[in-house]
Amino acid sequence: MRNTAQRDTVLKVVEASCDHPSAETIYTRCREIMPEISLGTVYRNLKVLVELGKIREVSILNAGDRYDKTVGLHAHFRCKRCGCVLDVPANDLETLEKGVESKTGFQIDGTEVLFVGVCDKCRAI
Amino acid sequence: MRNTAQRDTVLKVVEASCDHPSAETIYTRCREIMPEISLGTVYRNLKVLVELGKIREVSILNAGDRYDKTVGLHAHFRCKRCGCVLDVPANDLETLEKGVESKTGFQIDGTEVLFVGVCDKCRAI
DNA sequence: TGATTTAATAGTAATAGTTACTAATAGCGA
């Protein structure tokens, strides 16, 4: 594992993003800082950073993966109209996890919660 | 909207499956019953059946979409070791949804909950 | 019943997102 300027750039870009960007979006933002960075490098480093636990991968139904600077347990909401992806603080998720663990006997290492619907801004229109 | 033998076959195959199959797997199973069915037809009918609310689409982090005959609100668990996808009855999901709706003002139309970990069979090994 | 209409089909091409490959580059320890 080596410290490269490319890896730092990918991490900085994700940490500066509040919109749960896709790999392609992260690539575009990286190129603004480091124009020679390649898409493959972005994908590889995203994977490395997820493995290191520095960022988190978020799966959105019917779309490519997104990335999140917040690694702690929380839920996501995707608006069907505007496509925005927002964090949803849900402090009862840990209780939910624990309940499933004790009921099923499974070992749970990660939980993905995605609500799909219409956000308040779009509802107001 | 026409009633075709192909659509019936796709629906029957999903309803007969307990393993949350992928589109490709559904295609293979359909061909055992109807050898001339094409992959595009399977994809198109899966989409139609999801829109009709007869089956459900399940997103698994880091893999293609899966399909589920059970449309009611429930969670899923994916084992990192054997790759199996199982239903997790979670009756507190509705409470979770309602809580988020009232806290955020969002309209929630669907909720996806995925636990990732190690299933009891794999833990025993 | 048979003709007509048009949604759905099979088969194939195209696309999007992601991963693999390869020669060149650049961190980092000796």
Place this chain on the structure above:
DNA sequence: TCGCTATTAGTAACTATTACTATTAAATCA
């Protein structure tokens, strides 16, 4: 500074899915 090797840029390949097109067949109607 040298040498080793992980990482890189650039490109090719791959996987999952969608789009396209000529053909077929389900439902409607004469």
